[in-house]
Amino acid sequence: MTRTPTIARRTALLGAAGGALALGAAACGSADQEQPAAAAPGADGLTPVRLQLQWVTQGQFAGYFAALDQGYYADEGLDVQILEGGADIVPQTVLAQGQADYAIAWVPKALASREQGAMITNVAQVFQRSGTLQVSFADAGIGDVAALRGRTVGNWGFGNEYELFAAMTAAGLDPSGDVTLVQQQFDMLGLLQGDIDAAQAMTYNEYAQLLEAEDPATGELYRPEDFTVLDWNEVGTAMLQDAVWASSDRLADSAYQEQTVAFLKASLKGWAYARDEPEAARDVVVARGSTLGASHQLWQVNEVNKLVWPSPDGAGLVDPEAWERTVRIALETRNAEGQTVITAEPDEEAWTDEYVREALDALRAEGVDVTGESFSPLTVTLEPGGA
Template sequence: MPQCHTKSRTLSNNRDSRTTTMPSLCCCSITPRQPERALSTRLRRLLFFVLLSGQAAWANPVTQQNDDVQVIDVQLRWKHQFQFAGYYAAIAQGYYREEGLEVRLHEGGPSITPVEEVLSGRAQYGEANSELLYARLQGKPLVALAVIFQHSPSVLLARADKGVHSVHDLISKPVMLMDAQTDAEFLAMFRHEGIALDKLQLLPSSFKVEDLANDKVTAFNSYLTNEPFYLQQRGIDYNIIAPITYGIDFYSDILFTSQGEIDDHPQRAEAFRRASLRGWRYAMDNPEQIIDLLLNQYSVKKSRAHLQFEAQAMRALVLPDLIEIGHMNPGRWQRMAEDFLELGMVSNIEGLKDFIYDPNPPQLERLRKIIVLISIGCALALMLTLILLRAQRRLHNEIKLRKQAEEEVRKLLSMTA
């Protein structure tokens, strides 16, 4: 109860000389009730909780916190080399470990297909070329997480002394290619130039550039980042026949996973992608460190000069200074799918739907924004309620004090009447 401490002062009455005491009202003070204090405390705590909830909703989703490190397997397309520099960097710099992941990289080879390794469950993630899109259009549950090479390094190399300067010079000549799914961009190039495949002597690739150097074939399927170095070292002049010259511009070295991994472990998929792209950024900024790592830790057979050649050639394909590493353009994927359709390799391109990974799905993003707005609205409502309650409490105490004072004044007047 509010208490009023009073002082007495004496009044004299001329008629009967009686003295009375009247309490003074100037020293009254109000002390809040205990329930009101508790209510105020609870409101403050609730307001604090709502603000924290709003902040959490506004922030980007984070990786699931787990004390146990999750081990995942990644299937590479080929042997250890600078082509996969970003993954080595992410391991060495601890980016995967920061996300609670332990990543095991598996070398590729002629008989190993990353798409099949991921579909079989032997690996959760992999890196592939156009065969990834082909498999998706065939109904395989695969998802492209990020594109590393904005332009494909796949080209045909031909000896300069054989008079091959364009794709038309290959007619009736022996040409080494991989399978149609992997080398679809070459098939699209031939079709775009009106060259029927039966006009070429297509041979399965031996994966040995020596077959070109020794004049066993006229053109050899190659990577701009690799085989040209061998020819330069042997002093062999060569010409490059690139699909992009003929309007065929495919993505390459695409980081991917299965739809099952996305559905069952969405946070892990996001964390792996995030750490991998951090690794790629570091690798492109610090190529010599990655080369040291490859030579010392991964024991690659390539020389330092070869790895440096590879790193330099990759910059023109990854374009790290112009385009965000990992960027994917839906229009580019659409055009690639249409090339498969025109080649008669697929019957439709409906599989493009949901093929491109979205780290921030529109539905979830809208939901997060709604949560933020509701949280802010609740916080403002609580603040207003708290202000009104305080004002009401002060007014209540003031009214009570005035009524008490008026009552004492009436008593005094009645005594002096």
């Protein structure tokens, strides 16, 4: 399915876009704030570009760091600065306020920001699958979602909980009464210490933390068989996560359009590098100053690759079925406060595959494998503490 929203190559909707931005001025910046045009090339002939990550430097973003390290951005005429994220940084807001040229954000969170007035557009859906799990000790007997009834269930909140809540609702559980919800820290200590029966985890981060921890009963590291995981991809409530978002308003500018194609081309080439050279990609991330250990980072690159590859139609394209599922859950699922992610269907300009298709065509012409159909993940051995 090819979808080319009317923002691309057109300017007639800018007035309406400005009005929408005014609705979200408190969260997303002033409606009168002029979005910058594509920056002029510097003395080196490269155009400065800022990419805002949604979290700290780690293997989750290996493709972008690889593209920078391997010179793929420079090859496309871009001087890319990667801005680290954190708990107090909302990447889509940084983008909407003109403080970045592109941002990495989960789709439901970005759609919420767009509904509030942030004029941002998904231009490449890099993660094709969800990386979120709900993990329990195997002896707890939580083999399916219904078994969460009466249990203490951890989640991070901040928009990370909707896959869990959708799964519980589909299983006939009332999230506000049939389980005891606990605000979970961004670690697995609550599960390991017995305070939480089922904890939220990302395949590429917190789940690895469990396998890097020592089982006090054996003195050895925990093993996968010590745990039971609920995978939302298998349950059917997976939502789309890491995507590249661009400024909707600026996509009316031809220079920004060309820059977006160039940026996506180099970024996807970086992801292909991370797929084919995971150890080297790990080394790039470690060299960038990640505080996580080398084995943890290799695990992370390997697991993230599983979320990107294979991409049968081409990396970065939106799967319409996954998009519709994400939107449906965002519209219908209520969290502990009774709120849904969004209150109305996103408009047709929330995503476009126009620019990523151009990027994929260019990569194919260069002989780059953009589908990864032969991708085979590594078997990674984790060291204590992820060292």
